[in-house]
Amino acid sequence: MQPSELTAASFTLYPPKARAFAVANVAVLQQLPLALVPLLLREVIAYDVRFPAEQRMLDDQFAYLRSRSRDERDRLLRGFVSISVPEKLAAMDWVHQPQQFSEALTAHLWATHQMDAFRAAADEYAAAWREAKPDPEPAVPRLSIVLIGQGCSSSPHPLFRKLRPYGTYFSHVDPANGWDVIVTTVTVRATKHQEKYQHWYIDGGEAADLPSRGVSVVSYAGLAPARSAILKRMRTVINSGNGGPEALRTLLAQTHPEDIGLDVRNDATLAHFKTSILTEGSGTQIFSTTFAQWTAREALRRAQPVTMLVRFAPRQRQLPMNELLSGQHLVNETDPVGSLIDADMGAYYTWINQQRLSGAEKSNFLAWFEGKNEAIAIGPSVPRGVISPSQMTIEKLIAMLG
Amino acid sequence: MYDKLNLLDPREASRRIAWSRRDFLRSAAGVAGAASLFSFAPARALVQLKNQKVVVVTFGGGARDEETFAPEGQENVPNLVKTLFPQSTFYAQVVNRGILGHYVATASLATGVYETFNNFATVPPENPTVFEYFRKDLKRPLHDAWVVAPSNGFNRIGESDNRAYGSGLGAGVILPKHLLQAALPAHGTIDYAHLLRDNYETPFYTPELAGSEVEMQQLEDILKLSVNDFVHHAMSLASPDELSVYIAKQLMRQMAPSLLWITLHDIDIAHSGTYSLYIDGIQRSDRLCLEIWNAIESNPEYKGRTTMFILPDFGRDSDIDAGGNGFQHHRTGDTLSRTTWMMVLGPGVRQGIVIDRPVQSIDLVPTIGARLGFSARFSKGVPLTEIA
Numbered sequence: 085m086q087p088s089e090l091t092a093a094s095f096t097l098y099p100p101k102a103r104a105f106a107v108a109n110v111a112v113l114q115q116l117p118l119a120l121v122p123l124l125l126r127e128v129i130a131y132d133v134r135f136p137a138e139q140r141m142l143d144d145q146f147a148y149l150r151s152r153s154r155d156e157r158d159r160l161l162r163g164f165v166s167i168s169v170p171e172k173l174a175a176m177d178w179v180h181q182p183q184q185f186s187e188a189l190t191a192h193l194w195a196t197h198q199m200d201a202f203r204a205a206a207d208e209y210a211a212a213w214r215e216a217k218p219d220p221e222p223a224v225p226r227l228s229i230v231l232i233g234q235g236c237s238s239s240p241h242p243l244f245r246k247l248r249p250y251g252t253y254f255s256h257v258d259p260a261n262g263w264d265v266i267v268t269t270v271t272v273r274a275t276k277h278q279e280k281y282q283h284w285y286i287d288g289g290e291a292a293d294l295p296s297r298g299v300s301v302v303s304y305a306g307l308a309p310a311r312s313a314i315l316k317r318m319r320t321v322i323n324s325g326n327g328g329p330e331a332l333r334t335l336l337a338q339t340h341p342e343d344i345g346l347d348v349r350n351d352a353t354l355a356h357f358k359t360s361i362l363t364e365g366s367g368t369q370i371f372s373t374t375f376a377q378w379t380a381r382e383a384l385r386r387a388q389p390v391t392m393l394v395r396f397a398p399r400q401r402q403l404p405m406n407e408l409l410s411g412q413h414l415v416n417e418t419d420p421v422g423s424l425i426d427a428d429m430g431a432y433y434t435w436i437n438q439q440r441l442s443g444a445e446k447s448n449f450l451a452w453f454e455g456k457n458e459a460i461a462i463g464p465s466v467p468r469g470v471i472s473p474s475q476m477t478i479e480k481l482i483a484m485l486g
Numbered sequence: 487m488y489d490k491l492n493l494l495d496p497r498e499a500s501r502r503i504a505w506s507r508r509d510f511l512r513s514a515a516g517v518a519g520a521a522s523l524f525s526f527a528p529a530r531a532l533v534q535l536k537n538q539k540v541v542v543v544t545f546g547g548g549a550r551d552e553e554t555f556a557p558e559g560q561e562n563v564p565n566l567v568k569t570l571f572p573q574s575t576f577y578a579q580v581v582n583r584g585i586l587g588h589y590v591a592t593a594s595l596a597t598g599v600y601e602t603f604n605n606f607a608t609v610p611p612e613n614p615t616v617f618e619y620f621r622k623d624l625k626r627p628l629h630d631a632w633v634v635a636p637s638n639g640f641n642r643i644g645e646s647d648n649r650a651y652g653s654g655l656g657a658g659v660i661l662p663k664h665l666l667q668a669a670l671p672a673h674g675t676i677d678y679a680h681l682l683r684d685n686y687e688t689p690f691y692t693p694e695l696a697g698s699e700v701e702m703q704q705l706e707d708i709l710k711l712s713v714n715d716f717v718h719h720a721m722s723l724a725s726p727d728e729l730s731v732y733i734a735k736q737l738m739r740q741m742a743p744s745l746l747w748i749t750l751h752d753i754d755i756a757h758s759g760t761y762s763l764y765i766d767g768i769q770r771s772d773r774l775c776l777e778i779w780n781a782i783e784s785n786p787e788y789k790g791r792t793t794m795f796i797l798p799d800f801g802r803d804s805d806i807d808a809g810g811n812g813f814q815h816h817r818t819g820d821t822l823s824r825t826t827w828m829m830v831l832g833p834g835v836r837q838g839i840v841i842d843r844p845v846q847s848i849d850l851v852p853t854i855g856a857r858l859g860f861s862a863r864f865s866k867g868v869p870l871t872e873i874a
Contacts, residue, residue, distance in 0.1 A: 191604070194585040194586070194587075194602075194819075196602070197583070199819045203809075203820075366757050366758065366815070367759035371758055374759030374760060378759060381811060402760075402763055421762075422763065423762070425761055425762035425765065426759075426760050429761035430761075436806075
């Protein structure tokens with residue numbers, strides 16, 4: 085099937101909002117190359133459970149495509165047109181299984197040495213429509229706070245080395261009341277700016293109770309039953325003797341929140357997000373540090389929040405991968421030092437992911453060795469590449485960021 | 487000041503990072519004498535030596551510059567930087583234009599052609615391997631070429647299905663983990679579980695091989711190890727790569743193969759997203775490379791006539807590329823994930839030389855061919871004139 089053959093009836097099985105969106109844009113979809121359309125439909129088909137920021141981006145993207153003349157679109161997408169897509173892929177049911185098509189296309193691009201050309205086409209296209217439809221500035225400057233080192237008395241290496249060039253490193257932080265101050269900060273921001281999914285708290289262990297309901301909370305401990313259910317599904321494939329990577333990917337891609345015990349009645353969007361963390365993230369099911377880092381990345385990328393609190397907790401020690409996947413080691417020892425190193429890198433990645441969003445020049449960032457004396461602050465009002473021996477409290481640091 | 491990162495062209499950013507190798511090279515080359523930097527002229531290309539041996543060590547789990555040879559990464563590879571680099575010719579930009587999956591990339595290294603098969607399929611390479619060229623052209627016996635490979639997925643790497651070569655002309659392949667598993671039933675697995683870690687990219691994928699008879703035969707006839715000795719020694723080791731190097735050294739002692747290929751794999755734990763374990767893997771690989779070189783230098787069969795090639799099969803994604811998640815994977819195909827390095831040591835190899843021009847990973851096989859005297863006629867690479 086080619087995109088030119090699409091009709092409104094092609095989307096009958098889509099969820100309501102996705103169907104309406106696709107039908108409204110079917111004329112544009114018909115004119116786009118096959119190497120691109122299923123990738124767009126991969127986003128469209130999930131429209132009903134996407135975050136508002138994602139829905140806006142999809143709206144913007146199609147508004148941009150509609151606003152271009154046929155010639156302009158053809159010029160813009162010539163890179164995609166030049167990608168050869170074999171008949172076998174065209175024959176897939178890419179309208180209803182765009183994710184499977186995407187995986188097959190990826191394998192084909194690698195095997196036929198077209199990956200670089202595809203990347204170039206995608207970069208050119210993304211740059212064009214993002215320039216025409218830039219993301220709006222956030223309601224308030226973004227703030228991310230990352231707590232690392234729980235359970236670790238000291239660090240074997242200097243902390244925040246990758247972040248130091250961008251902010252001020254403080255070596256004499258008074259840890260007293262630090263957590264309470266951070267919770268208050270997040271709560272106040274969530275109370276003042278009540279847009280949904282704009283404030284997040286991600287915990288690599290057990291989530292603390294926050295006084296505000298306006299904060300989206302995701303925790304490694306809270307998802308223990310879902311993680312266990314995912315691992316059970318993975319073991320089913322492994323033990324069947326018939327499963328390879330493709331079988332497992334397909335199984336994971338077809339996993340719905342209900343399949344792993346997540347409740348979609350109150351917040352289907354968040355339930356689907358949690359499912360994606362466990363089905364699309366590598367290592368999120370078994371290592372809490374990976375879970376916290378990847379969840380923060382995905383929340384920043386997809387929901388574009390203004391407040392992000394990430395609290396890393398010690399992960400389990402490394403075991404043979406098959407044993408970790410077996411889920412039999414519920415009381416495995418933790419590795420606090422290794423977790424601190426993971427989290428230090430995780431803090432750096434969280435900052436990078438925040439800086440990819442609009443308003444980056446005004447965004448603020450704080451990373452703290454929880455309960456200890458080391459922290460780094462990054463923001464427009466904070467000098468870069470400076471080591472400060474000043475006595476500081478977490479309250480002062482947050483006030484300094486503004 | 488606070489640039490929005492996605493406004494940077496990711497490719498340009500990666501290119502900048504790749505070029506920062508020069509910074510490392512300048513600092514590290516200080517050990518060997520900066521005068522030799524970038525000044526190589528291929529006037530003294532090695533005359534083919536007699537009775538040469540080659541040991542190839544690949545990292546089947548890419549490692550990035552910033553965790554290895556960039557200034558901030560050198561603390562992770564002290565043996566490569568301080569001990570081996572001064573004795574080596576160092577290729578600073580080895581580009582892999584093929585599929586960035588470890589089995590298919592290692593197969594591409596071994597054939598000198600970018601193989602295109604499914605990375606997770608248990609299939610042989612389509613093109614003749616270096617082992618087949620070596621054995622057929624030089625009429626070498628079976629036990630003169632060996633592969634020590636990390637996981638079951640690599641069990642077909644020793645021999646292609648090319649009709650002109652193929653069956654019976656490849657290398658012997660030892661999968662140390664499979665060997666250990668075969669030896670374990672009488673001894674239990676609890677104390678050895680750390681040595682049986684699996685494919686990190688798809689940890690569930692461990693295709694079963696034939697029964698354990700082959701392994702037991704390898705253990706006793708080839709490695710001259712009793713099951714008890716092998717299992718007992720394995721208990722003292724910390725990781726699958728240590729087990730691989732232990733087996734490789736035993737092979738060198740017992741069989742002294744002229745062509746030995748060792749693929750390390752611990753680094754690939756990075757796919758689990760744990761930075762500390764990724765760094766542990768790099769540090770272990772660094773130590774094991776020195777251990778292998780010391781084994782070469784202390785073995786009369788190898789000393790003074792062995793060329794060792796050390797190279798990762800490719801890199802990993804850059805922190806900057808929004809399509810990836812930094813060190814965790816190698817999925818973006820960005821410049822950093824495609825670019826790595828190669829270190830060459832041995833007789834006639836100029837020491838402390840840095841080659842800054844880009845070369846390709848598929849140049850390895852024709853280069854080995856030029857040194858050992860066979861023709862890698864199906865390879866798409868070219869011999870590296872500086873050492874061939």
